[in-house]
Amino acid sequence: MNDEYKSLFSADTASFMRSPVREIFKRVDLSKIYSFAGGYPSPDAFDLEGIRQFACQIIDTVGSKAFQYNATQGTPELRQALSDRYGVSVERVQITTSSQQGIDVCTRVLVDPGDVVLTSNPSYLGALQSFRSYRATIVGVGHSDDDNEFRQAYVDAIERCLSQGKKIKFLYMIPDFQNPSGETLSLSQRKILVELARHYGFLIVEDSPYRELRYRGATVPTIYSLDPDRVLHLGSFSKILAPGLRVGWILGNPAVLEQIYVCKQSLDLCPPVFDQYIATRFVTSGRIDANIEKIKALYSERCEGMQRLLAQYMPQGVTWTHPDGGLFLFLTMPRGFDSVKFYDRALDNGVAYVAGSFFHTDGGGLNTMRLNFSFMTLDRIDKGLQLLARLIKEELAELKLQ
Amino acid sequence: MNDEYKSLFSADTASFMRSPVREIFKRVDLSKIYSFAGGYPSPDAFDLEGIRQFACQIIDTVGSKAFQYNATQGTPELRQALSDRYGVSVERVQITTSSQQGIDVCTRVLVDPGDVVLTSNPSYLGALQSFRSYRATIVGVGHSDDDNEFRQAYVDAIERCLSQGKKIKFLYMIPDFQNPSGETLSLSQRKILVELARHYGFLIVEDSPYRELRYRGATVPTIYSLDPDRVLHLGSFSKILAPGLRVGWILGNPAVLEQIYVCKQSLDLCPPVFDQYIATRFVTSGRIDANIEKIKALYSERCEGMQRLLAQYMPQGVTWTHPDGGLFLFLTMPRGFDSVKFYDRALDNGVAYVAGSFFHTDGGGLNTMRLNFSFMTLDRIDKGLQLLARLIKEELAELKLQ
Numbered sequence: 001m002n003d004e005y006k007s008l009f010s011a012d013t014a015s016f017m018r019s020p021v022r023e024i025f026k027r028v029d030l031s032k033i034y035s036f037a038g039g040y041p042s043p044d045a046f047d048l049e050g051i052r053q054f055a056c057q058i059i060d061t062v063g064s065k066a067f068q069y070n071a072t073q074g075t076p077e078l079r080q081a082l083s084d085r086y087g088v089s090v091e092r093v094q095i096t097t098s099s100q101q102g103i104d105v106c107t108r109v110l111v112d113p114g115d116v117v118l119t120s121n122p123s124y125l126g127a128l129q130s131f132r133s134y135r136a137t138i139v140g141v142g143h144s145d146d147d148n149e150f151r152q153a154y155v156d157a158i159e160r161c162l163s164q165g166k167k168i169k170f171l172y173m174i175p176d177f178q179n180p181s182g183e184t185l186s187l188s189q190r191k192i193l194v195e196l197a198r199h200y201g202f203l204i205v206e207d208s209p210y211r212e213l214r215y216r217g218a219t220v221p222t223i224y225s226l227d228p229d230r231v232l233h234l235g236s237f238s239k240i241l242a243p244g245l246r247v248g249w250i251l252g253n254p255a256v257l258e259q260i261y262v263c264k265q266s267l268d269l270c271p272p273v274f275d276q277y278i279a280t281r282f283v284t285s286g287r288i289d290a291n292i293e294k295i296k297a298l299y300s301e302r303c304e305g306m307q308r309l310l311a312q313y314m315p316q317g318v319t320w321t322h323p324d325g326g327l328f329l330f331l332t333m334p335r336g337f338d339s340v341k342f343y344d345r346a347l348d349n350g351v352a353y354v355a356g357s358f359f360h361t362d363g364g365g366l367n368t369m370r371l372n373f374s375f376m377t378l379d380r381i382d383k384g385l386q387l388l389a390r391l392i393k394e395e396l397a398e399l400k401l402q
Numbered sequence: 403m404n405d406e407y408k409s410l411f412s413a414d415t416a417s418f419m420r421s422p423v424r425e426i427f428k429r430v431d432l433s434k435i436y437s438f439a440g441g442y443p444s445p446d447a448f449d450l451e452g453i454r455q456f457a458c459q460i461i462d463t464v465g466s467k468a469f470q471y472n473a474t475q476g477t478p479e480l481r482q483a484l485s486d487r488y489g490v491s492v493e494r495v496q497i498t499t500s501s502q503q504g505i506d507v508c509t510r511v512l513v514d515p516g517d518v519v520l521t522s523n524p525s526y527l528g529a530l531q532s533f534r535s536y537r538a539t540i541v542g543v544g545h546s547d548d549d550n551e552f553r554q555a556y557v558d559a560i561e562r563c564l565s566q567g568k569k570i571k572f573l574y575m576i577p578d579f580q581n582p583s584g585e586t587l588s589l590s591q592r593k594i595l596v597e598l599a600r601h602y603g604f605l606i607v608e609d610s611p612y613r614e615l616r617y618r619g620a621t622v623p624t625i626y627s628l629d630p631d632r633v634l635h636l637g638s639f640s641k642i643l644a645p646g647l648r649v650g651w652i653l654g655n656p657a658v659l660e661q662i663y664v665c666k667q668s669l670d671l672c673p674p675v676f677d678q679y680i681a682t683r684f685v686t687s688g689r690i691d692a693n694i695e696k697i698k699a700l701y702s703e704r705c706e707g708m709q710r711l712l713a714q715y716m717p718q719g720v721t722w723t724h725p726d727g728g729l730f731l732f733l734t735m736p737r738g739f740d741s742v743k744f745y746d747r748a749l750d751n752g753v754a755y756v757a758g759s760f761f762h763t764d765g766g767g768l769n770t771m772r773l774n775f776s777f778m779t780l781d782r783i784d785k786g787l788q789l790l791a792r793l794i795k796e797e798l799a800e801l802k803l804q
Contacts, residue, residue: 004603005657008571010514010536016664022474043466051469052461059454064445067453067644072424097499097648101670112412130668134412169410201406242469244675246499246648255407262418266532268503272674273646 011113015132019125020358028347034384036371037352039179039327042302045295045374046242047287054281058274066277070270073261074249078276081283082235082249088228094257094264097271099209099236099248103172104130105267106205106232106250109259110169111136116161118154118171122330122359122368124179124207127172137166140361143183151192158200170203170232171196175223176211177326180359180370184324187220194226203256209236209248210326212292215300217324229253237279239327240292245275299327302373306381313389315402320371327374330356333392334401337367342395351387413515417534421527422760430749436786438773439754441581441729447697447776448644449689456683460676468679472672475663476651480678483685484637484651490630496659496666499673501611501638501650505574506532507669508607508634508652511661512571513538518563520556520573524732524761524770526581526609529574539568542763545585553594560602572605572634573598577625579612579728582761582772586726589622596628605658611638611650612728614694617702619726631655639681641729642694647677701729704775708783715791717804722773729776732758735794736803739769744797753789 024037058066073079074095083090096102103126111117113135119127121140131138141157144150161168171193175185185193197204206223224233228251236248250260282288303323310320310331317334331353333339339355346352356368373381396402426439460468475481476497485492498504505528513519515537521529523542533540543559546552563570573595577587587595599606608625626635630653638650652659684690705725712722712733719736733755735741741757748754758770775783798804 005605005655008512008603008605009661010510010512010517010571012514013511013661013665016661016668018664019667022667026473038471040471043470046466046469048461048465048469052458055457055461056454059450059457063450064448067448067450067646068445069440069442069640069645071428097674098670100668104669108412109415110410110412112414115412126668126671133665133668169412201410203407203410238471242676243471243671244469246670246672246674253407259411259415259418262420263415263535265421265424266418266502266528266535267506267669268500268648269528269645270648272499272648272677274644274677275674 012133012135015135017129017132019129021125021354024352024354028352030352033347034351034380034387035375036384036388037354038372038375040372040375041239041243041295042298042374044298047291050282050287050291051242051278054278058277058281062277066274068273070273070276072265072270074271075273075276075280078280081280085283086251088251091254092228092251092257094250094252094260095271095276096248096250097268098238098246099207099234100126100130101267102234102248102250103127103205103207105260105263106170107131107134107136109256109263110203114166116166116168118157118168118202119361120173120178121361122180122356122365123172123361124174125358127207128359128361131172137161138361147188147192150189151196154193154196158196168200168202170205172205172207173223174207174210176208176220177213177323177328179210179326180328180330180354180356182321182323182326182329184220190220190223190226194223194230197230198227204231205234206231207234209234209239212240213296213299213327214325215296215303224251232256240288240295241279241282245278246272247275247279299374302378302381303329305378306371306373306385309382309385313385315389315393315396317396317402318392328370328372331369331371333367334396335367336399336401337396339366339369342391345395346388346391349387349391351384351391353388414535414537417537419531419534421531423527423756426754426756430754432754435749436753436782436789437777438786438790439756440774440777442774442777443641443645443697444700444776446700449693452684452689452693453644453680456680460679460683464679468676470675472675472678474667474672476673477675477678477682480682483682487685488653490653493656494630494653494659496652496654496662497673497678498650498652499670500640500648501609501636502528503669504636504650504652505529505607505609507662507665508572509533509536509538511658511665512605516568518568518570520559520570520604521763522575522580523763524582524758524767525574525763526576527760529609530761530763533574539563540763549590549594552591553598556594556598560598570602570604572607574607574609575625576609576612578610578622579615579725579730581612581728582730582732582756582758584723584725584728584731586622592622592625592628596625596632599632600629606633607636608633609636611636611641614642615698615701615729616727617698617705626653634658642690642697643681643684647680648674649677649681701776704780704783705731707780708773708775708787711784711787715787717791717795717798719798719804720794730772730774733771733773735769736798737769738801738803739798741768741771744793747797748790748793751789751793753786753793755790
């Protein structure tokens with residue numbers, strides 16, 4: 001019977017890829033282990049008091065309108081609030097049901113099977129899933145700190161695609177505190193990407209869920225600000241308010257947003273309306289900024305603490321990135337270490353991470369892993385890292401890598 | 403510049419179709435006219451007191467978990483509540499971000515360009531939009547009250563598709579109080595559809611947002627109950643609780659839901675979590691049933707009232723359906739009447755409807771229109787119908803159809 005159904009599935013389904021992160025969540029109860037795996041905000045990051053207050057206000061003053069169907073582009077109130085906050089005109093704002101939907105809908109309106117999506121290597125898993133599900137050709141480019149090398153790596157990748165007759169539709173980039181690497185692109189790197197997009201005629205999708213969570217250093221202009229007509233900027237309330245309210249946004253060229261709007265009609269009619277009203281109040285009251293400050297203080301301590309503890313516990317030969325913000329850092333073990341194979345050992349001992357190879361577009365990064373520092377308290381980060389370091393040491397010893 | 407972008411759009415976008423309903427909402431302020439156009443619930447249908455009470459309870463007792471990421475399949479609590487409510491096992495329940503997403507994701511995992519989706523003619527516009535967006539071949543079948551004729555019309559359509567070498571993936575059907583016709587399929591008609599699906603090897607997507615809003619007559623078993631492995635049953639809280647909470651569900655074969663689950667990971671990660679918790683409380687407390695009774699009393703009066711008023715105001719030659727539930731009835735004017743052209747006259751005079759041809763798969767139904775009776779009070783329905791009847795009379799006179 002089920003074999004009969006399989007013959008009914010669309011060709012896209014053959015390219016569907018399970019999120020190993022979501023599979024981990026099915027396998028273990030996160031509350032029972034040390035989890036560096038998810039991209040979960042800290043439960044302490046949610047302003048429950050503010051949400052309660054605004055939710056009641058909305059029910060009492062906005063009333064039924066907050067529970068009725070609303071515009072596919074998002075509520076006029078939230079679009080206006082974001083227009084004011086980010087200094088863009090309202091017709092450049094499309095609300096999405098999470099920024100994951102933003103990635104998905106951009107891919108849907110731009111990519112035919114075989115078309116190229118350029119991205120950094122490594123890149124965000126949920127984006128790779130979406131690109132694969134539309135049978136895009138994903139081309140990942142490793143980044144150099146040297147501007148000329150950075151540019152050349154992209155030029156080489158682009159020219160290779162063009163010589164194969166492939167069409168490049170867009171470049172996907174998380175320029176601030178990247179998931180998974182934690183790295184931030186410099187202004188000159190951003191300018192290079194825009195210049196290449198103009199020269200070769202593709203768009204840029206700038207995914208920016210962590211941008212407002214900077215713990216040190218100066219803010220770098222968004223890629224969007226460098227070319228608002230060519231860049232689709234994805235934002236989200238997930239990391240600055242709460243991911244359980246599924247609200248994100250796209251800033252972009254109205255001509256492109258128009259296609260996204262029509263597509264979104266048949267995707268889900270409109271984003272969650274009550275959620276949008278709650279988010280709007282946080283923005284217009286300024287309470288979102290107070291919340292962002294609170295979150296930054298919380299995560300900044302965990303981010304610094306994790307780097308200090310890694311230095312304390314990890315064996316020689318293990319290195320890591322030093323993010324200026326966001327939720328993640330990236331760990332690199334000596335070559336020969338297999339973080340996919342190591343996963344069972346870690347999980348059996350009560351500690352979880354995401355293997356770095358899942359973020360790689362080319363099967364590389366077997367000796368890497370992504371660690372999240374937002375979810376657990378510093379005390380649990382400490383205990384979890386001690387455990388992880390001991391297990392890595394044992395593994396390295398067995399592999400005779402140390 | 404924008405021409406350059408057009409060359410970047412995917413092939414699917416050429417088949418995107420704007421919802422004329424949503425376009426109307428952009429053109430007029432619904433609160434200022436008599437609107438029979440939308441599928442909006444009455445603002446009086448929302449149990450704001452219950453929502454307020456549960457929202458506060460959830461914030462106070464569930465706390466941060468209600469605002470964190472949650473499972474792609476939906477929260478365990480809501481899946482369990484629906485499993486209990488509908489007597490199906492939990493692994494047969496997938497929560498969706500609205501039942502529009504249910505339609506979209508079913509199409510996504512089943513349809514390749516050119517594949518056939520069978521449906522009634524007329525059928526739900528939002529579903530037709532979704533099918534078109536994946537470049538499905540939409541085959542609409544007109545229904546007869548006679549079982550043999552009903553079956554034969556489907557057999558003819560199916561055989562025609564097969565003779566053209568086309569693959570039929572699924573039949574889409576709203577068996578209860580259809581949108582737009584208001585009609586309900588008999589048990590024997592449902593059995594015929596299941597028998598055909600088995601014989602020809604396709605699935606059935608049963609879209610059932612209005613099922614619990616029956617105002618008279620006996621409930622007919624769901625198509626799902628006749629073959630739970632072959633039928634995907636779509637449900638929604640939009641019409642029985644509130645559409646501003648974007649929560650729906652799919653009941654179905656776990657083998658098919660598995661593909662939908664993986665697809666949904668990259669679509670939007672998880673449905674709105676706070677919304678799901680609110681919906682769950684309504685179900686487990688039984689308050690949803692009290693609300694359904696309240697809504698039925700409200701809409702039942704409007705449904706009957708509208709039929710009475712139509713008989714009173716409409717000129718000879720105009721007929722309409724007599725729904726036993728739901729939100730809509732369907733009006734048919736004499737042949738030669740063009741409800742698309744008539745639209746400007748109606749709107750200019752302050753009354754809105756949806757032209758029936760938009761629901762037709764074959765460009766037919768020009769002399770039909772869909773009227774909604776849930777949104778306006780009976781008093782406004784009365785005034786709106788008087789106005790509409792007068793305008794139709796004038797149009798018929800000008801067209802010399804009367």
